[in-house]
Amino acid sequence: MPPIHPQLLAGLEEGLLVCLRGGLALSTLWGLWLLVAPQAARRFAAGADRWVPTAAWFNRLNRPVDTTRWFYRHHRLVGVLIGAGAGYALWRWFSAYRPGAGIALLDRHWVSAGMDWLVPACEWIFLGFNCVILAFALIVIVRPSLLKTPERIANTWIDMPAERTLDRHFDPLSKLVAGRPRLIGALVAMVCGVLYWRLVGVM
Numbered sequence: 001m002p003p004i005h006p007q008l009l010a011g012l013e014e015g016l017l018v019c020l021r022g023g024l025a026l027s028t029l030w031g032l033w034l035l036v037a038p039q040a041a042r043r044f045a046a047g048a049d050r051w052v053p054t055a056a057w058f059n060r061l062n063r064p065v066d067t068t069r070w071f072y073r074h075h076r077l078v079g080v081l082i083g084a085g086a087g088y089a090l091w092r093w094f095s096a097y098r099p100g101a102g103i104a105l106l107d108r109h110w111v112s113a114g115m116d117w118l119v120p121a122c123e124w125i126f127l128g129f130n131c132v133i134l135a136f137a138l139i140v141i142v143r144p145s146l147l148k149t150p151e152r153i154a155n156t157w158i159d160m161p162a163e164r165t166l167d168r169h170f171d172p173l174s175k176l177v178a179g180r181p182r183l184i185g186a187l188v189a190m191v192c193g194v195l196y197w198r199l200v201g202v203m
Contacts, residue, residue, distance in 0.1 A: 024196035034185030075144040083137030
């Protein structure tokens, strides 16, 4: 993996520090506001914490899209495209790839530890998958009806009710703020203020 450019790394670090300093500063101000005027601060938090439901979006993702009719109507075109992709991958493998080049890229500690078998294994997996895909493309072109049974098994729809988890409200801080707003405000202001001061002092 190539190393990250120092300027890019410095930019990312500076951006994260700016976001962290801004978040700590705003949290400190909100804690002080909650300490001085708890009712106004709670009304502001209630307006800012409006819930955005995601059920409608996930219902769209959970809606199956049937492409069977289009696939069988244009099976020759689909088969040619699939076969062209697999054939190109195999052609590039046999024409441009030099055997043993992958092992040469391994660290010598991997080779001495006997882990050099990973590269040939990945090579054989690559070749095997592309040969299987090429055979699948030939079936799609010549006799797509042979794929009826595996297609029916593969098209088993699995419903993913993600909205039940993502739309679950979890806000324990609101109950604490409702019970002891000034105490929570003092704690938030003190902790975030100290962290902000230490962060700015370090910089």
